Amino acid sequence: MSGLEDLYREIILDHYRTPRNRGELDTPPATKVDGHNPLCGDEISVYLMVEDAENGDDAIVTDIKIGGQGCSISQSSASMMTNAVIGKRVGDVRAVSRKFKSLMGIENVDLQAGDDEVDLEDLEALQGVVKFPVRIKCAVLGWNTLSSALDEALDPAE
């Protein structure tokens, strides 16, 4: 069962069984964006609090919560994502997002100078997903939803 163990690392199952930062935030002040995976129907809600949004990349992600349902991969990826972004600069969050998507083998990720040094921490555990094209969409679901949430939080007029 080597393939499976490679996919379902203990740390992933841990985040799946005990998801971090599950819940809701009041909107406003938080931003809420829903995402879903068209292939399987999984749904996720990202609640995002950004401080000093007008500072753009220098604004700070002060809180994030996750709602919705999904498989072990989408749920654990979202859970780890919350840990990886809370308290970070928006610019740094975007760098983590790029690095993670490129780990997932997503093409057309515009890696930028400095992205190399980003430490993915727990998220590295998800690299076994790359072998399963359909599951990659699960792993990045939370991240794509977070991207939209960031765009909306920084430019609410849009």
Add this chain to the structure above:
Amino acid sequence: MSGLEDLYREIILDHYRTPRNRGELDTPPATKVDGHNPLCGDEISVYLMVEDAENGDDAIVTDIKIGGQGCSISQSSASMMTNAVIGKRVGDVRAVSRKFKSLMGIENVDLQAGDDEVDLEDLEALQGVVKFPVRIKCAVLGWNTLSSALDEALDPAE
């Protein structure tokens, strides 16, 4: 060159070189219908005179003329057709048409009692065409146009 000789029998080439009943008839009293082969663009005009049209199958084809351009098969088939129908009862013309189309391997021809005995005469020479699906359309072009002309001549109101 056996296949080719089988297709281009001398009688066919003769009708091609010296087509019978080429020309036009005044309309009215004659009926004129144009036909064409969508595959190659060939065009044919059938001018048809029917006497006592109100008699239906018992009306008589008194004259027929052919206009338009085409290949040796469509031209010779139309030329032979004119010989085969002039002076005949409409009912008998339709029988020849059915018999000929079934010789050409056309499906969905509703052969009727008595069609078996129809003598195709010169038209038998066209049976080599059956081996060339695309040329079958050439061979029946004149006949399909004649069918429309008969329908129109017998029921001009339509």
Add this chain to the structure above:
Amino acid sequence: MLSIDAVRKEFPLLAERTIDDARVVYLDSGNTSQKPRRVIDAMTEFMETTYAPINRSSYRLAGEATDAYEGGRKAVARLINAPSADEVIFTKNASEALNLVAMAWGRTNLSAGDVVVLTEMEHHANIVPWQMLAQERGIEIRWIGLTDDGQLDLSNLDELLDGAKVLAFTAMSNVLGTLPPTQLLCSAAHAVGALAVVDACQYVPHNVTDVQAWDADLVAFSSHKMCGPTGIGMLWGKMELLDAMPPFLGGGNMIDTVTFEGFTTAPVPAKFEAGTPPIVEAVGLTAAVEFLEELGMANVRQHEMALTRYALDTLNERFGDDITIYGPDNVEVRGGVFSFAFRDLHPHDVSQVLDETNVCVRAGHHCAKPLMKTLGVQSTTRASVYLYNDEADIDALADGLEGATDIFGL
């Protein structure tokens, strides 16, 4: 009855492919079917010896190719008991066939306020084209609901059909396996003057099909689900309807003539086949139909009924309350498609664990999201059988499920 050992030997992927040194247990035929040797060989041989354009050129090779292509139409007509091969139109898949119906027939015959009746268990292919038409011209869509055991709830059929112009429904659900009463639905549609459109994608591959006995108007299905190649689907229709419909796609082959001013259309079926058609695919499809005819569709159905009974019993006995299988329990009214919920596990994870022992099933909404809503779930795990599956495959599925909780420890 079918001898599955013999049948499976004809499918190279099932007989020879291994992953981790074990054979593939293919339980995803509701999605697409495997291809028997003779279908592969027919395509290969045709490309090696006979490939040429069809309907356009007059040399002998082109004649051979044209005959081979048209042979596909005749084979399909035979399989579904169509009155004439000319009523069989080749499309790229069943979805194109259903779009053709909604667009060519629908745009001509439907206008704002007109009613199209669908069922809650339709595949997206029989929903979205009608919703596109609804967007474009404001037709109304009504839905036939389901009973608790996943059959169509026909108690208010008269009401739903009242004033309807179209009834479009699946002859077998790709999620529940349910086999609705096709003949009854066609005649109910006709009773109110509505068109009866049948999505027979899941039906034709598994049953004896008789479009005349159904008295259906238009029937769509796909080659790739019935042992044939990808890249070719079919629309059968009553000639007088097809004749009266405007074309769908424009281009070569579908025209009678083209001038700078406009065009006129060729007779059916050419009218609906613009451009170079799936030539090699029609040849493979012919071989697939011949394969099915030799096995006998009645035998296929019988085999699958027995296997369906075995699957339902095995899964329910081994997992009891841990498994919920959707759809009817009576194998007379269902085919071999098993959608289920298993413990608290997400279908993606179930499918992933099953994959570890090479058991291939689909997890997701199966292109039937409205039905998921009706069932009150986001997705299901779905195993689906075909003529090459046997009880050992069902046992492999059950064994795989047995191991699933160990990993997640839920």
Add this chain to the structure above:
Amino acid sequence: MLSIDAVRKEFPLLAERTIDDARVVYLDSGNTSQKPRRVIDAMTEFMETTYAPINRSSYRLAGEATDAYEGGRKAVARLINAPSADEVIFTKNASEALNLVAMAWGRTNLSAGDVVVLTEMEHHANIVPWQMLAQERGIEIRWIGLTDDGQLDLSNLDELLDGAKVLAFTAMSNVLGTLPPTQLLCSAAHAVGALAVVDACQYVPHNVTDVQAWDADLVAFSSHKMCGPTGIGMLWGKMELLDAMPPFLGGGNMIDTVTFEGFTTAPVPAKFEAGTPPIVEAVGLTAAVEFLEELGMANVRQHEMALTRYALDTLNERFGDDITIYGPDNVEVRGGVFSFAFRDLHPHDVSQVLDETNVCVRAGHHCAKPLMKTLGVQSTTRASVYLYNDEADIDALADGLEGATDIFGL
């Protein structure tokens, strides 16, 4: 340069098929091309070992199949120098691609009185979809005429383009062989704010293609004319355009979500790929692209230019006034497609006589009836060459013509 002996060995039909104990002289590649061994083998092997649904199921076999299918998109993007593989949409043939443009882009962006400019040498596939749109919503179609030697007459281009919303033209005529100045036409279209749509069916198989250098907006072409399988065609388009276009066919795979109330669409390219796509065909197409890349498209073009020169010279020298070859004489601006009139013989009869020595050519209007009108003929005989043809094939054509009058004695 290409070694034709070696190349031809890769094509089973050309190397091995005989009719009346003689090889086939295939001069109908403008219609459809023969398939090399490796394309046939790639399809066979895929069906034997890796066939599975794509994009839907999550087991490993389905992952392999999905990768193989998406590999086709990457190969095509490479071949035409597209910025992104996601801009390559798989259709059933080039005709569907052009219909998609006329319907999805056209219905959204064109209304009564809007002008679409075509050329008089378009294939029906790039005429009829626009005429359908003209019927539906009264757009105006204008035509770029031809010079005496069969090139586009661009003297009044500004006038024709004045107020135009679309310029849709072929990159190589399938009748005359003419290669219009694609880059110039795209920039002329853009100068007036019109969309530049290129029918590259005859271009991509025979030339180095660079859609970015052209600065085209949407480009359609077909697999079956470039050594690939039937059942698959391509539309490439600039992402921002594709993104803004509504879907064309509705169904599975092209949706983001579906509810009882309506649907939303998936991102490009899925948005335009409803239903089960041509999976096996994409695998064969990948092999075809790899084959072309190994030969080198510049070499293919060079070979065909030399062969075109040889053909024009041979036919003109041997038949003088008895033959009229349409299209330019300069091989810099034409490809290897030779439409001609021969003595007083009807093209069907010419083709039939040539078939006697296995020389395969097409006779007819070549799906370009308006062009026939411009040329003042009803039909032509057309010989067309590809990377597997050589001078001996041209000689066989000329020898066959030599015998033609004997039979008819005209």
